[in-house]
Amino acid sequence: MPILSQIYVYPVKSLAGIAVTEWPVNNNGLRFDRKWMLVDAQQQFLSQRSLPKMALIKTRIEADELILSAPGQPPLVLPLHPSGGDGVEVGIWHDRCQAKTVSSAADEWLGRFLQTDCRLVYHPDDQIRQVDQRYAQALDQTAFSDGFPFLVVSENSLNALNRLLETPVSMQRFRPNLVVADCESYAEDRWRRIKINQIDFRLPKPCSRCAVPGIDPETAVRNKEPLAALNRARRWDGKVYFGQNALHDRAGKLAVGDRVDILEAGDKQPPLS
Structure with missing residues (x-):
């Protein structure tokens, strides 16, 4: 059974985030x-x-x-x-x-x-x-995120990517909000609706990645990886993808260790083998 293994809050857009063990969810997200x-x-x-x-x-x-x-x-x-x-x-x-x-x-x-x-x-x-109405409902909202209140990534997706690298990178490179353990790598590509501690989430689209994962969060030095590996393994329609954008249906609270129920799955997004 998948579980919520990490939660990250980023109070200031693009500054370093905070790892927390439990956190309230309001209309805008965490x-x-x-x-x-x-x-x-x-x-x-x-x-x-x-x-x-x-x-x-x-x-x-x-x-x-x-x-x-x-x-x-x-x-x-x-x-x-x-x-x-x-x-x-x-x-x-x-x-x-x-x-x-x-x-x-x-x-x-x-x-x-x-x-x-x-x-x-x-x-x-x-x-x-x-939130962009092509992917959201009328009441969905966010603060200063790029576009969605949540980014969901699985631990094993990072493990699969790191196997392609000479030097592994940390999850912090990808700035997720919710990290899920005990599922297959890139399992989140198929998830459409999940539930965590009575909060329903919709996963309408995959997250296309910019240059930020190439910046070492500890040194601020730009590197060619992991973007080069993503370009080889996770490229589709001219962009590279890692993680899924998500929307939530109600307020509540999340905690590390919460069970992640997969309510609906579908074809992979993006459609990578």
Whole structure:
């Protein structure tokens, strides 16, 4: 029987995530997941794709504080429940959504480490960002994720990929939210609906991968792997795929060790042998 073996929350889009043993789920996904984001002067989101050093900024949550830490800098302490700030319209790929600024002190701290002008914004609780209606239902929403509130990957999918590599890579390269153990490699390619602790999930499409898995999360150095191996083994229709995007049908709580029930399966997506 598959089980939920790892849970990751990424409070700030494209910064380091947090491994947790249990975590609440709200309308946007895992609580506080991608609630904050960095934007440039044009209000477009920033990520490791253009700023690999973002990987070196660690995040942690303590009591009512979000704490960022980076080499050579004092910690940046932010309120976990922000309020106020200036309203700003921000861009995430082709989406435009409303956000609010955090503080000039946060902008200066991040800009100094990343050596670029940027602003930290947060997703207000009263704003709804709808998920792409080609794959979602009208009530599905997310905060500042690329497009879906969850990414699901199985442990054995990573094991299968690592067998193609001279130097194995960690799951952190792929920034999943939910990792599943005790199933075959790439079993998630067939899953359409699953249930974990009374929360139903729909898996409408596979996750196409950009350059981020090629960035070492511990050093921020770009490598040709694992993208070269993915290009050989997991390429379809001009893109490479690893993991499945997922949507949830209700709020609740998830914990490591929860049973993963496969409610519906189908043909592989993408259709790889």
